[in-house]
Amino acid sequence: MAQAPSRNGKSLNGVVMEFEAVIGLETHVQLCTKTKIFCSSSTEFGAEPNQHIDPVTLGLPGSLPVLNRQVLENAIMLGLAMNCEIRRYNRFARKHYFYPDLPKGYQISQYEEPICERGHLNVPMDGAIRTIGITRIHMEEDAGKNIHDSRTHSSLIDLNRAGVALLEIVTQPDLRSPAEASAYLRTLRQIVRFLGVSDGNMEEGSLRCDANISLRPVGQVKFGTRTEIKNLNSFKFVERALEYEIARQMSLLKSGKSIVQETMLFDSATGATRSLRSKEESADYRYFPDPDLPPLVIEEAYIRSIQERMPTLPEQRSKELVDGYGLTAYDAQVLTVERMNIDFFEEVFKVCQNAKLACSWLTSELFGALNTAGLDLKRSPVSARNLGELVKLIDSEAISGKMAKTVFEEMFATGKAPGEIVAARGLKQLTNDDDIAKVVESVFANNAKQLADYVGGNDRLHAFFVGQVMKSTQGTANPKKVNDIILSLIKKRRG
């Protein structure tokens, strides 16, 4: 039940009022198209300053933008993946502001007619699914970069990034905690990477997020006044900035003060947010349709052709892993973190046909070894085919789990196929019942006294005999079979 708030932030009965956080994210995803959104300059990261520029990037008079078709396709693909409606009649708009890294004096963006609207994203969160509303996704161009040189007291401008394609994804104010905000971002990142539209690399700035946050008393429907924290570039910073801002707003509200709507910056060194400017209104940007770009009319058939080319999304693939392969939800989650993981898993499975073993050898052994070696799956010395072969050898009991570890180590070090290693080392598990029984009988013969005790009822000697058989086969006998065969031979003798 909602409690009536009083001015000092306490409920009337004197209990401290509980607040709830309301969060909405605006995320910029940099697309990995080869060329910029409105011209043919390269988008390559890390070039010398001002190498990827041209008249359109520089906003020279007389130059005209032409939309990169790939950007439109990527926008529609992401929109479909986030369950959005795709707008048929699209326009680009000019958003005006003055900044040295924006040579035209305006950014080409979309305003009232964004390409995607009214979607949602299912975000796995603590074993449940939270559905987060997506207000819109629009296409726009990135700005350049200002570099402030403290030695020369000058500001330098690099326009390589100016005009690189971005998609901005805006959520409804549906998120309720910093952890939810970061779970949403992780899911978004996973999707753009699955689709191959962006590398989602936060350190390089391919995924940047502005977080809007307000508090309201639990039970109140109306939202409180929000602040916006700009340009967060890691999952950790998003969480830390939001936590700081919740505490700051909470203490203001609890002491009866009100929140000023403003735009803030997060300082990762101090962990604090600080005010950047008072909130700008959209009127300040003097938006109007860009007369240099014709309206875009999108046809149903075009949307369908994009849908057909779309890869299966993590949510669906994860469901297949649980329902079709019988894996746990946790395993499915680990395997679908990256598309590369699950593609690799499926190749391993194709060879060995044992999903559980394939999953555990991939996620514990191979991921573990890659991690230690500082490699990723793409550079794995063990191929999917070879890992599949190894699992097959284990599954058919040709080698024991213990031998498999030795074989795996050599596979990882040399890239060799497991069959080759097993043959060269003469590693073969003794699994034939008659062969094992022969060894057991000879061990019995060599330990007549212990055997008599065992048959006479001293069951503690069982372990002794298992140990002797393993020793005399140099560990190659299948331990479970050794166990069973000893039991049955003793039973016979006990009559």
Ligand code: ADP
């Ligand atoms: P603006 O025009 O200032 O960008 P929008 O209406 O586009 O504002 O909202 C920007 C983001 O702020 C959205 O993600 C939205 O969900 C979120 N948001 C709006 N109001 C609130 C609020 N009171 N508290 C928290 N987030 C909010």
Ligand code: MG
């Ligand atoms: Mg906005």
